Amino acid sequence: MARRNRTINMPAPYLRRVWLDPARVANRNVYPFALPLLHDDFELRFDKAITIIVGENGTGKSTLLEGIAALAGYDDAGGGKGYMPVDHSRALEKTGGSLSSALRASWLPKITNGWFFRAESFFSVARYLDEAALDDPFGGLPPDFLSHSHGEGFLRFFNERCQRQGIFIFDEPESALSPSRQIEFLKLLHRMNEIGHCQVIMATHAPMLMAYPDATLLRLTRGELEPVGLKNTDHYRLMRQFCDDPEGFVAEALTEATA
Numbered sequence: 001m002a003r004r005n006r007t008i009n010m011p012a013p014y015l016r017r018v019w020l021d022p023a024r025v026a027n028r029n030v031y032p033f034a035l036p037l038l039h040d041d042f043e044l045r046f047d048k049a050i051t052i053i054v055g056e057n058g059t060g061k062s063t064l065l066e067g068i069a070a071l072a073g074y075d076d077a078g079g080g081k082g083y084m085p086v087d088h089s090r091a092l093e094k095t096g097g098s099l100s101s102a103l104r105a106s107w108l109p110k111i112t113n114g115w116f117f118r119a120e121s122f123f124s125v126a127r128y129l130d131e132a133a134l135d136d137p138f139g140g141l142p143p144d145f146l147s148h149s150h151g152e153g154f155l156r157f158f159n160e161r162c163q164r165q166g167i168f169i170f171d172e173p174e175s176a177l178s179p180s181r182q183i184e185f186l187k188l189l190h191r192m193n194e195i196g197h198c199q200v201i202m203a204t205h206a207p208m209l210m211a212y213p214d215a216t217l218l219r220l221t222r223g224e225l226e227p228v229g230l231k232n233t234d235h236y237r238l239m240r241q242f243c244d245d246p247e248g249f250v251a252e253a254l255t256e257a258t259a
């Protein structure tokens with residue numbers, strides 16, 4: 001047991017590279033291998049402890065994260081190693097397993113601790129953790145994640161789980177967070193980065209989270225992942241136009257809608 005939780009004295013990132021092995025692709029014509037992102041030369045390198053992926057809806061960010069999560073040994077519907085018993089029968093999009101069978105990875109070293117957070121399955125995972133703690137005679141007080149508001153529960157969960165050594169995968173963590181809670185989440189990211197033994201791979205639509213300064217920011221577009229500056233993302237540009245002139249922005253959008 002002690003061995004399993006021993007901290008490895010090497011800094012993140014631990015997952016250095018993932019790539020597709022075309023020979024393992026079952027069927028190019030069906031999801032997930034029909035996604036433009038998953039072409040034969042697909043490769044993603046991790047140079048920093050924090051990697052942030054942005055892109056339009058439907059470009060394949062969640063699919064990619066599910067595949068990486070499955071490679072890391074996490075349930076592709078969310079959770080961490082050791083939390084496979086969570087009932088995900090009603091969770092959406094359990095597809096990472098099929099993608100991961102065609103992905104290859106290089107690790108330095110292989111890390112098996114961490115967490116895959118996806119908003120859709122947070123509640124089933126949180127419920128499992130609450131119930132598991134109640135069943136554990138040596139577990140002390142149960143975490144009680146579910147008795148908080150969505151945002152409070154998420155933040156508390158992040159703060160308790162995400163500072164140990166590991167690889168942490170977040171799919172749109174902002175979905176339950178108000179802007180001020182997003183700042184709290186940024187602080188958590190910073191702590192994880194400073195600790196030096198947390199690797200984070202995150203997909204987000206929130207400009208505030210994209211702005212974390214010491215991260216690799218990648219944009220997924222036309223089937224390619226490419227480095228991008230925050231101010232060149234569509235998310236930032238649109239939000240900026242909105243903040244500069246909210247009434248004019250909305251009026252123009254509504255005019256387009258009725259044109």
Ligand SMILES: Nc1ncnc2c1ncn2[C@@H]1O[C@H](COP(=O)(O)OP(=O)(O)OP(=O)(O)O)[C@@H](O)[C@H]1O
Pocket residue numbers: 031035055056057058059060061062063064093094095
């Ligand atoms: N289980 C599935 N079966 C078939 N197609 C799917 C499945 N899950 C997702 N897709 C499709 O694959 C594409 C990529 O979906 P994915 O959820 O990975 O995109 P995304 O970039 O994460 O989008 P968003 O920003 O909206 O979360 C979409 O067109 C989606 O409809």
